[in-house]
Amino acid sequence: MDKADFQDRICRPYCMFFVEGEKEEMACLGARVAERLLAAGRIDAAHVNAAEKNRSVWEARRQDLGEILCKKCDFRAEDCDFQSPQPADDLEPCGGYIVLAHLLENRIIDQADIENVL
Numbered sequence: 001m002d003k004a005d006f007q008d009r010i011c012r013p014y015c016m017f018f019v020e021g022e023k024e025e026m027a028c029l030g031a032r033v034a035e036r037l038l039a040a041g042r043i044d045a046a047h048v049n050a051a052e053k054n055r056s057v058w059e060a061r062r063q064d065l066g067e068i069l070c071k072k073c074d075f076r077a078e079d080c081d082f083q084s085p086q087p088a089d090d091l092e093p094c095g096g097y098i099v100l101a102h103l104l105e106n107r108i109i110d111q112a113d114i115e116n117v118l
């Protein structure tokens with residue numbers, strides 16, 4: 001997937017932290033995992049496009065995605081407070097997390113799929 005596809009599919013539509021012109025290498029682990037699942041053919045673009053910003057979905061996955069994904073994300077320490085003990089009420093996770101939570105909730109992938117591309 002080229003940079004435009006990657007940002008158009010995962011970051012721009014879903015991520016409140018996305019900044020236009022940002023380099024792909026600056027993407028968080030959530031976005032990179034979603035990209036790898038696409039590149040591996042484990043999911044397709046339609047699966048990603050079906051994701052919605054749904055707080056109940058991302059809250060339902062806070063614990064398991066926190067363990068397998070966010071703990072390993074370089075953005076957690078300084079840039080992303082989503083997994084902090086007391087996140088702001090209006091804080092959202094990154095776009096990659098939102099897409100992955102949707103995929104897990106709809107049983108399109110399971111945790112092993114994520115762990116396989118970390």
Ligand code: SF4
Pocket residue numbers: 028029030031069070071073074075076080081082083093094095096097
């Ligand atoms: S929600 Fe935050 S810590 Fe978790 S993968 Fe996204 S950027 Fe990283």
